[in-house]
Amino acid sequence: MKSLLSFGCGNMARAIIEGLYNKQAELSYTLYTPSQKRAIELAGVVNGVVLETLLEVPKCDYYMLSCKPQQLKELASEIKGKLNPDAVVISILAGSTVATIQDLLGVTKVLRIMPNTPALVGAGVNAFYFSDEVSASEREHLVKLFDSFSKVFVFETEDEIDKITGFSGSGPAYIFEFSRILIQKMVDMGIGADVASEMVKWTVFGASKLQLESNEGPETLRNNVTSKKGVTYEALEVFKSENMQLMVEKAIDAAYNRSKELSKNS
Ligand SMILES: NC(=O)c1ccc[n+]([C@@H]2O[C@H](COP(=O)([O-])OP(=O)(O)OC[C@H]3O[C@@H](n4cnc5c(N)ncnc54)[C@H](OP(=O)(O)O)[C@@H]3O)[C@@H](O)[C@H]2O)c1
Incomplete structure (x- = not known):
């Protein structure tokens, strides 16, 4: 079973993780939020584990960045160098580019997603953009996971993600x-x-x-x-x-x- 760790469990991350869980995705969940409250609540729903501090970060297959874009620098300063280098980092942050994420976290494999809130009712739209380093089999698995509870569209250029944000995201x-x-x-x-x-x-x-x-x-x-x-x-x-x-x-x-x-x- 693959593992996913989400940094942040706000409205959007919760909709995605509950969506995955409800469709019985073969995934285990580790959840982190600075105040713990929302991580504990979501862990109760999806049978997840709460990560209490960022002193050490468990080795996972997928890490999901789910904080607000303006919180990314602070989060990155705490987790840089602690992530499994083979993992794919999934970012749902509006506007944060793949290059920024690679640079701030020192990682290469990134999936940038533009989700939308109807994910809450299993009717979301997710626009995907992969960094070159994500392998074909990793891409296939991620598309399959998200397709289980939403409609996935894969884009070949990052500018298209900025373009579609004003359509499907907003x-x-x-x-x-x-x-x-x-x-x-x-x-x-x-x-x-x-x-x-x-x-x-x-x-x-x-x-x-x-x-x-x-x-x-x-x-x-x-x-x-x-x-x-x-x-x-x-x-x-x-x-x-x-x-x-x-x-x-x-x-x-x-x-x-x-x-x-x-x-x-x-
Ligand atoms: N809402 C939408 O329609 C939508 C659509 C597309 C994309 N997005 C993107 O989704 C992201 C999250 O949005 P949201 O509406 O879910 O926000 P939100 O409800 O405010 O949730 C933010 C989460 O991030 C956590 N957090 C704050 N600082 C952190 C840090 N330093 N390290 C780790 N986690 C931290 C918060 O923890 P606490 O629980 O402790 O406060 C909270 O769980 C944003 O980047 C946004 O651009 C949202």
């Missing part, structure tokens, strides 16, 4: 924001808040499921709901006249620029 927030606006408007128009919230959740879920299961693209699916001069048509005309496409494109560009900035400064 994407759930766009959907939640759109949902919030719809719920608020329903409430303003006199619909009860609970009903509004349930209806929006089911509408978003239903549209996603239809999109996933249909052979048609989003344009056709949209047209199927839109009769000329009908209700949906009127709403979409407002999206067009207010140039919603340009607004979304600008938002994506801003996310990409921030992603590149973080990569540069990390």
